[in-house]
Amino acid sequence: MDFACPKCKGKIILDGNTKKCYNGHSYDRAKAGYYNLLLGVGGGTHGDNAEMVEARRTFLSRGHYEPLADRLSELVASLTPKNGCVLDAGCGEGYYTDKIERALKERSSVSNVLAFDISRDAVKNAVKRNRNISYAVATAYDMPLSDSSVDVVFNAFSPLAIDEVRRVLRTGGSFVMVYPGREHLFGLKSVIYKTPYKNEPQDTSLSGFNLVSHDILSYEIKLCTKEDIHSLFMMTPYAYRTSRDDRERVLSLSEVSTEVEFVIDVYEKI
Numbered sequence: 383m384d385f386a387c388p389k390c391k392g393k394i395i396l397d398g399n400t401k402k403c404y405n406g407h408s409y410d411r412a413k414a415g416y417y418n419l420l421l422g423v424g425g426g427t428h429g430d431n432a433e434m435v436e437a438r439r440t441f442l443s444r445g446h447y448e449p450l451a452d453r454l455s456e457l458v459a460s461l462t463p464k465n466g467c468v469l470d471a472g473c474g475e476g477y478y479t480d481k482i483e484r485a486l487k488e489r490s491s492v493s494n495v496l497a498f499d500i501s502r503d504a505v506k507n508a509v510k511r512n513r514n515i516s517y518a519v520a521t522a523y524d525m526p527l528s529d530s531s532v533d534v535v536f537n538a539f540s541p542l543a544i545d546e547v548r549r550v551l552r553t554g555g556s557f558v559m560v561y562p563g564r565e566h567l568f569g570l571k572s573v574i575y576k577t578p579y580k581n582e583p584q585d586t587s588l589s590g591f592n593l594v595s596h597d598i599l600s601y602e603i604k605l606c607t608k609e610d611i612h613s614l615f616m617m618t619p620y621a622y623r624t625s626r627d628d629r630e631r632v633l634s635l636s637e638v639s640t641e642v643e644f645v646i647d648v649y650e651k652i
């Protein structure tokens with residue numbers, strides 16, 4: 383299994399460093415090691431910019447989200463059949479994708495891991511992390527995949543295009559979705575805002591899917607360096623919604639403790 387042609391959704395084959403479909407559409411491999419399967423001009427300049435990608439890379443490298451990554455990689459590996467295909471839809475800089483691929487390898491199940499993100503800066507970083515994964519710059523709203531071609535779709539903190547997830551998943555396939563829970567980063571929000579709000583719970587019903595499990599993983603993290611605080615702040619939506627004064631106050635702190643809470647939902651495509 384590989385990516386399909388983003389134009390016609392036909393099978394693409396590799397011809398040297400070019401991917402081609404039978405209708406003659408072709409896509410060159412970028413030097414960095416991924417394919418740009420985003421149609422239209424300015425491909426890959428959307429989504430997270432280099433600064434946000436770097437903030438996330440720095441923060442994740444400290445291991446603060448490792449318990450989540452361990453849980454997710456085990457979960458995805460357990461849901462993937464032998465010779466199965468896993469798609470990370472919105473992989474960012476590939477932190478979870480990498481852990482998933484390693485967990486699959488540990489189970490010695492020969493699997494195929496595909497991942498894409500709309501941000502070229504994110505994908506460039508992801509490629510460096512793990513070369514056993516096929517990476518593309520693409521959009522979740524028009525995935526470069528043929529119908530019913532994937533066994534497991536994984537989505538962590540990324541915009542969700544559920545119609546496309548349903549289209550590319552085979553019947554009986556699994557959809558794993560991770561998003562912030564009610565208490566997520568409440569400690570950080572309390573430092574930023576006078577009246578911090580908790581996240582609203584999401585409706586878990588998805589048309590065309592059965593909810594198989596709904597789990598919550600929560601723990602406390604302690605950020606003890608300005609760089610860590612800055613990185614976490616920059617990878618949240620608050621970075622762009624906070625006034626300059628409030629932003630400076632947060633970035634002047636030398637220590638922040640905060641809850642992290644993740645909701646992990648698993649669905650089966652009916």
Ligand SMILES: [Zn+2]
Nearest residue numbers: 387390403407
């Ligand atoms: Zn084509």
